[in-house]
Amino acid sequence: MSLGRNTLLWASRNEWLKNHVPKMKFVQRAVKRFMPGEKVEDVLLASKQLLSRNIPTTLTHLGENITTIGEAEDNTHHYLVLLDKIKAENLDIEISLKLTQVGFDLSFEKTLENLSTIAEKAKLLHNYVFIDIEDSSYVNRTISLYKRIKENFDNIGLCLQAYLYRTMEDIKSMERINPSIRLVKGAYKELPSIAFKRLSDVNSNYMKISQYLLQLIKDKNIRVAFATHDLNIQEQIKIEAERTGLDKKQLEFQMLYGIKSAEQKQLTDNGFKIRTLISYGKQWYPWYVRRLAERPANIGFVLKNLFSK
Ligand SMILES: Cc1cc2nc3c(=O)[nH]c(=O)nc-3n(C[C@H](O)[C@H](O)[C@H](O)COP(=O)(O)OP(=O)(O)OC[C@H]3O[C@@H](n4cnc5c(N)ncnc54)[C@H](O)[C@@H]3O)c2cc1C
Known part of the structure; x- marks a missing residue:
């Protein structure tokens, strides 16, 4: 891991920086590249623009590691209202959330209850919920919770990280419940153990897991989203999918708002499924710094905004 990436991942968790950096105007301008705005209206508008280009979206409200049950309930309520707004306009927009937003640092059972409320509403409105995956300290409990909630809801998916050694085994342990998986490389600072x-190595593991998942799509018709901007990996997946006997429409890619937008459009134009994940909300600092860590050259973009109006 490079020094730049390490430093940025440290900065993403630093309380002082978290309280001060978001107030800086030039950083606020730079964030716009990855986030159309802080409000629901901003992301609904951005979603409609993408939908007009045949690209559906997933929305995630930022704010992780809340510390009171009241906040967990507010966040749950936020997603329930969002689901209604999406339905009211009949838009192809799904939602994705972090368990620590709905109480995971406080209570497993309360989190399960909150997530079930969201999944229930989503089911009623024919919508879909993905669970984001956070740092490795949450993975065991997240998988346990996913197994529990999947017993009652089939409209719920889980994100897993290819940088963890354990992920292939985790997927095998879930096979019997027909999981829906969003596969990412992983965005946190983790130990080499x-x-x-x-x-x-992360890329090789991503491909190894992808091959396994492609076969599961074929055998069990499960939903898999290959969430990466790595065009090499995307190409390899397309080749492997064809070899596995899958149709283009069975292949879903997911990417983030503001990254490789032209390539996202190309995927839909070429007959693949693509979905863009858009984040919004006031609590963007840790999420934004993780985006910078993925490509430390992005810092240049932040600095450019220091000198622009
Ligand atoms: C839909 C979606 C959901 C995600 N959910 C989670 C989650 O729940 N948990 C989690 O740990 N991680 C999540 N991530 C982040 C993920 O783990 C990676 O950190 C991120 O996607 C970068 O990895 P990559 O696969 O694009 O490959 P990389 O090898 O990092 O990047 C490939 C190429 O894409 C471009 N690129 C990648 N990132 C950036 C960037 N920030 N800015 C500009 N260009 C960039 C660069 O050109 C780079 O060379 C998610 C990613 C996506 C797309």
């Missing part, structure tokens, strides 16, 4: 450190 549990995670691949070299990008080439």
